[in-house]
Amino acid sequence: MSPLSTKEKIKLAAKKLISELGYKSASVRKIASDVGIRESALYNHYTNKEEIFLDILQDIFASPFSTSTQNVKEDALKGKLFLHRFVTQYKLVSFDKESEILFRILLLEIFSNKGLRERFFEDFHNKNIKVLSEAFFIMMQNNLIRSSDPMTMSYEFISTLFYIRFQITLLRFDSISTTNLSTQFEKHVDFFWEGIKV
Amino acid sequence: MSPLSTKEKIKLAAKKLISELGYKSASVRKIASDVGIRESALYNHYTNKEEIFLDILQDIFASPFSTSTQNVKEDALKGKLFLHRFVTQYKLVSFDKESEILFRILLLEIFSNKGLRERFFEDFHNKNIKVLSEAFFIMMQNNLIRSSDPMTMSYEFISTLFYIRFQITLLRFDSISTTNLSTQFEKHVDFFWEGIKV
DNA sequence: ATTTTATATGAACATTTGTTAATATAAGCT
DNA sequence: AGCTTATATTAACAAATGTTCATATAAAAT
Incomplete structure (x- = not known):
């Protein structure tokens, strides 16, 4: 270095x-x-x-997700495994020291900066919704999961990820252990999959 | 007045x-x-x-939820209706002008004030988890929903509510329409119920 | 009516803030 | 070597900040 x-x-x-x-x-x-x-x-x-x-x-929007959004069409066929991978990626970012700092800045300044708000919706929300919707759509076509609106399903899926990350960010700011929340990611995939699998 | x-x-x-x-x-x-x-x-x-x-x-923690946390034991038996009522209450608060301002202050100052962080977990998270867990537990006992960990289920349920409220708060700050998000509350109940009903 | 009390004003204070100017120092190039 | 360029320092600035003090004014109490 x-x-x-x-x-x-x-x-x-x-x-x-x-x-x-x-x-x-x-x-x-x-x-x-x-x-x-x-x-x-x-x-x-x-x-x-x-x-x-x-x-x-x-730096905040220098996406660390870029690699994971490649072969959605193939990976989606793997069903739960796709979700698991997606969450693992999300979890990795959530616990990354640098990303944690940047995420905190985002939260701290989001009301002072309109551009920040817009990019939050674009990069943190829409982008994820798009990838997930595509995946869920494919899973439905292949009868892996029950039929439903892919957008709604994606919204439901990422909202929990955001909430976990938000809580992690708060706890780590006070150096409080986040092991509970770490497992929450896996619990989310399990619970969610149980609710949509066919 | x-x-x-x-x-x-x-x-x-x-x-x-x-x-x-x-x-x-x-x-x-x-x-x-x-x-x-x-x-x-x-x-x-x-x-x-x-x-x-x-x-x-x-004022931020002068709970507007106090009334809704009363007859959980009875209301939980109504299954989806209970969740619908819970969300309606949550939605009402989310769109209340005064609550909106207070919620924004909470988000703005949460990293500057440790007491604020602690009370966030207590009043916004734990309190909701407690009520919901109790309700889900009863629903499971009465075979209204599939068996699962009530705490995890509650976590999954409120995380989406928080996310919707967060987005509402952002959009209204820029006077952007929130009609999409308004219906998201109902979509959440419907989607969630489909995933847990037995 | 006079005294007391509550609440307003104007001016000033000590800090902290972002920023600039003049100048010193050290490194790189010819 | 000397000259240029980059980067540091010291000092100062104007503006904004939270707060205080002496004083005026209006309302309430006697």
């Missing part, structure tokens, strides 16, 4: 501070101090505070 | 501003200005800014 450039250090420190205090309270001085430089030196790397935030925003 | 006292006006203005800007950005001056007084006058009613916030916090 190559040593971080000052700009990268700034971004890293800003991420951490914003995820703990929010954008407004994560002052330029605190960020610079964490990096080990003065506030003024920071302006050699970013033109202003907002630009640091915009840089961080890009 | 009796005219509001200055203290009540301050609380009201603070609620609105905090729910839109967050605690940090909702300055004492903005609050006072909205009320129509100077900042200094505000301190005749509250000793400091935090006290206003603490006053508002109490």
Whole structure:
């Protein structure tokens, strides 16, 4: 691992501070101090505070899901296994330290930033709904699951994932154990599958 | 309706501003200005800014669910109707203007306030899980639904409600129509019931 | 009517904030 | 070597913040 450039250090420190205090309270001085430089030196790397935030925003939506959305058509035929894989991917992201910080920033700033709201619906919701709907549709065609509206089914499926992730994010912020919630992911797949399998 | 006292006006203005800007950005001056007084006058009613916030916090957890948690033992026997009633109550709160504002404050400040986090788990999660678990348990005993872990079932049930409410809160912040999400509540009951009914 | 009490104002305060300017220092290039 | 460029520091700024104090004003109590 190559040593971080000052700009990268700034971004890293800003991420951490914003995820703990929010954008407004994560002052330029605190960020610079964490990096080990003065506030003024920071302006050699970013033109202003907002630009640091915009840089961080890009990371939030740098999808770690890209690989899992490939062969839906084939994988969907595997029924429950498909759901299991999808959830495993979701779980992995939920427990990833970096993703956790970015998710917290998303939650913290979602009401202060319209673009954030729009991208939440697009990247966190619609994208998942699309993949899942396609999979559920195929499962229905192949009589693996009961017939129902694929969109509704997808909505039901991801809502629980979001809720678990939300709770994980809260608990980890207080360093509270999340082992219960970890198993909740598997319970979700089991319970859900029992309810839709034919 | 009796005219509001200055203290009540301050609380009201603070609620609105905090729910839109967050605690940090909702300055004492903005609050006072909205009320129509100077900042200094505000301190005749509250000793400091935090006290206003603490006053508002109490409203967040002034449960509007208290009535619905009464005759669970009887109502649970009605099966799907029980769930429908539960969701109707939840839906009512989700679309209530005052509750919407308070819920937004909860989401905005949940990472800045440990007490808020704890009470979220207690009032928004555990309390619901408890009522639902009891109901599902009774439904299982009476063979209305398939046998499963009542806690898991409850978790699955409320997670979707939370997700819908979260999305409603986001959309209404931008004055975007929520009719789709309104029907999502009913779809949830229908879909869920199909998956658990025996 | 006079005194007391509650609530308003205006001005000021000490901090904290984002940002900039002048200047020093160290690294890279010719 | 000297010159250029990148990046650091110190100092200062204007604006915004929470809060306080002396004082005015209007309502309530005697």
